[in-house]
Amino acid sequence: MNLNINKHKVEEARGYAREIVAEFKPLLSNYSSVTIERTVVRLMGVDGATSDGEPLPNVMIDHLAAANCLEKGAAYYLANAMLSLSCSAKEIAKQIAERSLDISKVDLLPVDRVFKFIEALTEEGLDKVRQQREYREQMWEKFGARKTPAKYVIVATGNIYEDVIQAKAAVKQGADIIAVIRSTAQSLLDYVPYGATTTGFGGTFATQENFRIMREGLDETGEEVGRYICLTNYASGLCMPEISVMGAVERLDIMLNDAMYGILFRDINMKRTFLDQYFSRMINAYAGIEIQTGEDNYLTTSDAIEKAYTVTASQLINEQFALLSGVPSEKMGLGHAFEIDPAMENSVLYELAHALLTKTLLPDSPVKYMPPTKFASTNVFRTHLMNGMFNFVAQLTGQGVQLLGMMTEAVHTPHLADRALALENADYIFKAVRDLAGEIVLKHDGFITRRANQVLFEAAAFLGEVKNMGLMKAMAAGSFAEIKRDENGGKGLEGVFKKDENYINPFMDKMQQELEV
Amino acid sequence: MNLNINKHKVEEARGYAREIVAEFKPLLSNYSSVTIERTVVRLMGVDGATSDGEPLPNVMIDHLAAANCLEKGAAYYLANAMLSLSCSAKEIAKQIAERSLDISKVDLLPVDRVFKFIEALTEEGLDKVRQQREYREQMWEKFGARKTPAKYVIVATGNIYEDVIQAKAAVKQGADIIAVIRSTAQSLLDYVPYGATTTGFGGTFATQENFRIMREGLDETGEEVGRYICLTNYASGLCMPEISVMGAVERLDIMLNDAMYGILFRDINMKRTFLDQYFSRMINAYAGIEIQTGEDNYLTTSDAIEKAYTVTASQLINEQFALLSGVPSEKMGLGHAFEIDPAMENSVLYELAHALLTKTLLPDSPVKYMPPTKFASTNVFRTHLMNGMFNFVAQLTGQGVQLLGMMTEAVHTPHLADRALALENADYIFKAVRDLAGEIVLKHDGFITRRANQVLFEAAAFLGEVKNMGLMKAMAAGSFAEIKRDENGGKGLEGVFKKDENYINPFMDKMQQELEV
Amino acid sequence: MDRQVIKPYGDTQNDGKMQLSFVLPVSADERGKEAAKQLLLKMGMYDVDVCYINDLAEGFTHFIVFASTKASVDLGSIDVKVVQTPVMSMEEIDEYIDERYGRKLTVIGACIELDAHTVGIDAIMNMKGYNHRYGLERYNGFKAMNLGAQVNSEELLSKAIDNNADVVLVSQVVTQKNIHIKNLTKLIELAEAEGIRDKILFICGGPRLNNELAIELGYDAGFGSGTYASDVASFIAHNCKK
Amino acid sequence: MDRQVIKPYGDTQNDGKMQLSFVLPVSADERGKEAAKQLLLKMGMYDVDVCYINDLAEGFTHFIVFASTKASVDLGSIDVKVVQTPVMSMEEIDEYIDERYGRKLTVIGACIELDAHTVGIDAIMNMKGYNHRYGLERYNGFKAMNLGAQVNSEELLSKAIDNNADVVLVSQVVTQKNIHIKNLTKLIELAEAEGIRDKILFICGGPRLNNELAIELGYDAGFGSGTYASDVASFIAHNCKK
Numbered sequence A, B: 001m002n003l004n005i006n007k008h009k010v011e012e013a014r015g016y017a018r019e020i021v022a023e024f025k026p027l028l029s030n031y032s033s034v035t036i037e038r039t040v041v042r043l044m045g046v047d048g049a050t051s052d053g054e055p056l057p058n059v060m061i062d063h064l065a066a067a068n069c070l071e072k073g074a075a076y077y078l079a080n081a082m083l084s085l086s087c088s089a090k091e092i093a094k095q096i097a098e099r100s101l102d103i104s105k106v107d108l109l110p111v112d113r114v115f116k117f118i119e120a121l122t123e124e125g126l127d128k129v130r131q132q133r134e135y136r137e138q139m140w141e142k143f144g145a146r147k148t149p150a151k152y153v154i155v156a157t158g159n160i161y162e163d164v165i166q167a168k169a170a171v172k173q174g175a176d177i178i179a180v181i182r183s184t185a186q187s188l189l190d191y192v193p194y195g196a197t198t199t200g201f202g203g204t205f206a207t208q209e210n211f212r213i214m215r216e217g218l219d220e221t222g223e224e225v226g227r228y229i230c231l232t233n234y235a236s237g238l239c240m241p242e243i244s245v246m247g248a249v250e251r252l253d254i255m256l257n258d259a260m261y262g263i264l265f266r267d268i269n270m271k272r273t274f275l276d277q278y279f280s281r282m283i284n285a286y287a288g289i290e291i292q293t294g295e296d297n298y299l300t301t302s303d304a305i306e307k308a309y310t311v312t313a314s315q316l317i318n319e320q321f322a323l324l325s326g327v328p329s330e331k332m333g334l335g336h337a338f339e340i341d342p343a344m345e346n347s348v349l350y351e352l353a354h355a356l357l358t359k360t361l362l363p364d365s366p367v368k369y370m371p372p373t374k375f376a377s378t379n380v381f382r383t384h385l386m387n388g389m390f391n392f393v394a395q396l397t398g399q400g401v402q403l404l405g406m407m408t409e410a411v412h413t414p415h416l417a418d419r420a421l422a423l424e425n426a427d428y429i430f431k432a433v434r435d436l437a438g439e440i441v442l443k444h445d446g447f448i449t450r451r452a453n454q455v456l457f458e459a460a461a462f463l464g465e466v467k468n469m470g471l472m473k474a475m476a477a478g479s480f481a482e483i484k485r486d487e488n489g490g491k492g493l494e495g496v497f498k499k500d501e502n503y504i505n506p507f508m509d510k511m512q513q514e515l516e517v
Numbered sequence C, D: 001m002d003r004q005v006i007k008p009y010g011d012t013q014n015d016g017k018m019q020l021s022f023v024l025p026v027s028a029d030e031r032g033k034e035a036a037k038q039l040l041l042k043m044g045m046y047d048v049d050v051c052y053i054n055d056l057a058e059g060f061t062h063f064i065v066f067a068s069t070k071a072s073v074d075l076g077s078i079d080v081k082v083v084q085t086p087v088m089s090m091e092e093i094d095e096y097i098d099e100r101y102g103r104k105l106t107v108i109g110a111c112i113e114l115d116a117h118t119v120g121i122d123a124i125m126n127m128k129g130y131n132h133r134y135g136l137e138r139y140n141g142f143k144a145m146n147l148g149a150q151v152n153s154e155e156l157l158s159k160a161i162d163n164n165a166d167v168v169l170v171s172q173v174v175t176q177k178n179i180h181i182k183n184l185t186k187l188i189e190l191a192e193a194e195g196i197r198d199k200i201l202f203i204c205g206g207p208r209l210n211n212e213l214a215i216e217l218g219y220d221a222g223f224g225s226g227t228y229a230s231d232v233a234s235f236i237a238h239n240c241k242k
């Protein structure tokens, strides 16, 4: 099934997005943030938490900030201290936490010695990431490529140990990808909790230990079923790059990592977000982690037909930001959603048009398709059926990753049987219409073609406007999701700082070099 | 969505069917059966039952048979007795039941007087039928035509009073057609039970009073919802024409009335069946009642892919038999079913091919589409979903009457909520893909087109063989449904008799004349 | 067996979560919702979430509810009568019968009374079988006679006597108003009256049947959905009177 | 109200039929089936038909069951606390408030604690409203302040005090592990501690809430799915302290 879209409009729209994103290059090269620095020290080996649960990376960066040393980049001071005191990074952090060390007071060793040491540390840090990347590639070799659409289900019990049970069961029922949904509003924490957790609400905290526990469980079950199971979590909120690095080290395979979600839906400051996503995505690119974006969120509050163009526009912006960080198209799971009111006549025709547009615009991307949520009904039978039509559209249009709808979407976070039924639903539909797409041709200038082009034209016009205003101004004006955000408003701006001319982030430098960005 | 089928093959197949059916003309004009005669006396006014529940039409026809008077046709003797004794038909029947009258002993009045009286009785009898036909037409005028696909649901509590509650509720939930499923094996009764009944198993007895009760209920609710609600039942088994006439008088709108079902699936004698269906269908034609056929039954025991051609062949034979009885194409609800194993790759592509073939072969027919039953699962969520795909195929291919699948098909006869969910299912799907058919074109020489043509070719070849053997011989050889039936085997042959040269069936004569067959 | 008390599981051990769907003759409003909730409380449920109501007209309302049950089951106390004989292959069974009985066993089967659902009994008896597993007709060890649909109990028994049957197989698929229980009871009572109950193995089957129920009704064994001929044949081979 | 005892209805009066779906930590076999059956028997059900079982792995099995309940409810004994005030239109409400209070009523709303689901409270408060029915901001009778998502209880109350609010509206959508009960209780206890509980109308809402529960928790009223601003506004207009 081939969709004819206007190629010039595609070029035009993509061109605007490129220009919009290019504006951010100065910001991205001249500023850093606390979470970026925490990421750096994590890569150098800082891990753990104080007895009140304050993570050591936070302790260290807060300490450097208080000592006005952050502008040079945490790497330099940490490396210097390690070398000077012959301590591991973790030991340094502990001493700081115990207030037995003031890092700014440590003697500065000759710059070239420190630099050489940093280089070694960088190699070591990135090596952990590369090893996981290679291991993942071996697994694909061994078990074969993921299916398309891949079946993605969530676990969200709030308790990592229950999550593992649910995830393993889901894998045995056929899931390809397991997402551990994050506890309500982890986005807003300016730290990543430490250790295994059992007390989330509506989801489980993203912690490195939780990542490890789940990865171990999935590797085990993956061996049993003879498939490599992807694990995914959220690199979103105030700690994007830290979570990405944790994911890189614990071998997550996909990260929800949107360039604008935090700004719009969590009221996080935009400069902070753009900076953080840049480094975060670079880590994902380096780690071979597929990123996914959250365009579906626009449609939970706006109308899916009226505002369809915002989804397209956001995809193109996300694409350009991702390219800047070195993410290749095959690792860009740009998002959209099946959220049209089923009371609408021909709702599935609209959905087909939108889904085809996304897939046609982004032919190489493992596009991420979100199920009905807004119009999910507490009538679970009805929702199961809507999920069936959602699966139908996905198979017909060749989506990359299918976030399976749960029949209990409007009631509770999924229970064990809900997930099994969702997987069965997808299996049945995918199989039943496996090759239907190859059987049919869209009528030239029919409704679907016209609708897809309409959305494309609207998106291009919108991107043109945004380009003229600048993205930050456009957000301030409420152009996205009908939400207004101020350039200097929102959470986390205090964590952004201008780099000193001697600033160094050896990991970013090295990755940029290898990724050729 | 246009299916290209080989026009010559269609002509060829239809031609064979025509020849197959033409062979039956001698049988149909030279023979009659007890149920045909019972139908005649019913039309003349015989109704009611003895105290042990034996229906008066049976009493009368058995009496005439015992007296060797049946070969002349019941009409003559009954009319003569009525005239001679100045009694109503019912009174005559009662006297026979009480053994106070021997109808063969009544003086024979002059033939022309009797004939004139018969003519008047015929007019009177047919008038009741015509009135209902006209009333129905007025209702269509008043409320507008039935939707396509029309939503057909069954009630099957075994108790006519519960059935009415369930039917009324279903109408308010959107049903267009209500079918009262018959109690297990009523087919095999060589009489139609009398009065209101509350003790069926897996269905409710078809009786004239039950018809009346349900019709009244539906007319009432139809007024309330502003739709004319169709009522349907089964003119099947050993009493086909009697049930048709009861339906004609009580204004049923559709009758399940297959030419071969009784032979194959109920082991009823074939001559008996062919005779009975001929008159039965003529009554339906005259009454403006839409007939439906039971091709779905082939697929409950045979494989839906392998034996798809038997469905097509049977449709064409049923069509020719129906034409012989004067049923116009617009009143021929020829049947088929969605019965392919969902474990089959691309099952819906096959279903689409089969459904399109039926619709393309029979463009003017309100084709009757049966839901998944054989592969319905006791997992009600799964079955609900399969029913959704069934509804999808129906909307895409423009089926006439949609026998809604129930999610509890594999468990029990439908409960109140099952039906509501089935109706909601159809409403959602029909609406969601309302105009999809107009959007897409089948790939030339794609799988669907090839498959449809394959079935057509197979059906034509099969019909060719059947034509060469003769239908009765083919049935004896097990060509249909893998079931072998002997020409002189099965139930009810004893109720078939050769007409005397003075035989008369004034109703058949009159209807043939008016229907121009 | 040790004591092992279990409860339904939603997403937390012993949370007792269940989904229910039912219709009540009440109005589709807060009163109706409360009635539904009260009903479930009476059934020993708690945290009752009546999440969906739909007016079905004619005074009825449909409810979909999620709730937790207080009830639990001790797995240790569960004693279920399952067919115990090991399942053999067709070849093994034929050999076993030959050795043990030295003759063919006569099996006569039918779908009794008004029930005409023969697909099940055919799956067990006919040559072709079911899901690529042959039926009893194919076995050397059996003389299999399938009488098909709608056979009266009386007729089935008299055919069994006439043919000196070792085994009677009965299928029941229609269960509305428990008609299958009535029919199966009728057959076994007739067999007792005829004095042949203990001479012949009586086995029943159907989608709503199981061994437990069959034994309760006085049969030697019962088989449910998904049965293969080899399951039944193994049981017969092990349990037939010589 | 007269005694009127009712039961679930499948296709025959009082047949008690219900559909259930649940998971048990048991094996997917006859033993597991029996466990499921025993569980339902303990819940007072009979004619238990365990029609579907599916192995979910990791020691769990999914069951779908049809069964009849012995439980019944006397409709006559049902006393449900529904919001009693007649619902007026926006114009009527504005007029009523003007007459009765002679001033605008201050309404302050939020989605409290970690809950960020604002669509519900927005539907009630924002200009645009919901389903073509305007929200409170559009009314002349109200001064409406919507604080949005994830507002601490403390912050909400202090804003209410600062603004001399007549009404506090609280939304709770996330209910996992009964977090909504905890949050709503916290807010009302804080209000009592501050001594403002009786000076302000406290109203809560959300898809898993209703008036009954709200009153139990100490609120003046509660509203569930499908609420319109006019429902709440009518209640406020009738019940506000002058």
Ligand code: B12
Pocket: B181, B182, B183, B184, B185, B201, B202, B203, B265, B297, B300, B301, B373, B374, B375, B376, B377, B408, B409, B410, B411, B412, B413, B414, C114, C115, C116, C117, C118, C119, C120, C121, C123, C124, C130, C169, C170, C171, C172, C173, C174, C175, C176, C203, C204, C205, C206, C207, C208, C222, C223, C224, C225, C226, C227, C228, C232
């Ligand atoms: C096919 C079918 C028909 C066909 C039957 C064709 C035939 N020759 O058998 C036709 C179309 C004729 C038909 C008619 C009717 N049917 Co019907 N039919 C079905 C259907 C779709 C499938 C049944 C089937 O073939 N299953 C496949 C076989 C292989 O499975 P099985 O029977 O369970 O058998 C297995 C085991 O149970 C076991 N087994 C079975 N018997 C035995 C015996 C022994 C000794 C052993 C050891 C094992 C064993 O082994 C088998 C292989 O594993 C079901 C719905 C469904 N999906 O289940 C309805 C269903 C059974 N039918 C139903 C009804 C009501 C009818 C009618 C009464 C409707 C009517 N009023 O017209 C009629 C009348 C039939 C009659 N007189 O009995 C109801 C029964 C409701 C209930 N629980 O009481 C059902 C459930 C549909 C529904 N939801 O309404 N039906």
Ligand code: B12
Pocket: A181, A182, A183, A184, A185, A201, A202, A203, A265, A297, A300, A301, A373, A374, A375, A376, A377, A408, A409, A410, A411, A412, A413, A414, D114, D115, D116, D117, D118, D119, D120, D121, D123, D124, D130, D169, D170, D171, D172, D173, D174, D175, D176, D203, D204, D205, D206, D207, D208, D222, D223, D224, D225, D226, D227, D228, D232
């Ligand atoms: C949209 C949505 C989101 C959006 C919210 C956007 C926004 N700005 O609100 C986003 C994507 C951000 C989101 C995120 C999450 N969500 Co959410 N979300 C939904 C969804 C799809 C729809 C909710 C909705 O908008 N309903 C429409 C409104 C109009 O209905 P309503 O809220 O019921 O409001 C009406 C009435 O209840 C009443 N009302 C409501 N409040 C009030 C207040 C007063 C005073 C009054 C009088 C009346 C009233 O009036 C309203 C109009 O009639 C539901 C699933 C569903 N289909 O219900 C899940 C759902 C609510 N979310 C859920 C979860 C778990 C989350 C997350 C925690 C997931 C995660 N871990 O990331 C996050 C975190 C959010 C957070 N911190 O709280 C779960 C909650 C499970 C549970 N029962 O506990 C649900 C049920 C999905 C699921 N099955 O898992 N979500």
Ligand SMILES: Cc1ncc(COP(=O)(O)O)c(C=O)c1O
Pocket: A182, A183, A184, A185, A186, A187, A234, A236, A237, A256, A257, A258, A261, A266, A293, A294, A297
């Ligand atoms: C891009 C993105 N990030 C994060 C989240 C998770 O929510 P929170 O921000 O509460 O962690 C979502 C939820 O939909 C999302 O789409």
Ligand SMILES: Cc1ncc(COP(=O)(O)O)c(C=O)c1O
Pocket: B182, B183, B184, B185, B186, B187, B234, B235, B236, B237, B256, B257, B258, B261, B266, B293, B294, B297
């Ligand atoms: C054509 C036809 N007649 C009748 C029936 C009803 O069954 P019975 O023959 O038991 O009345 C069916 C059931 O599917 C049928 O298809």
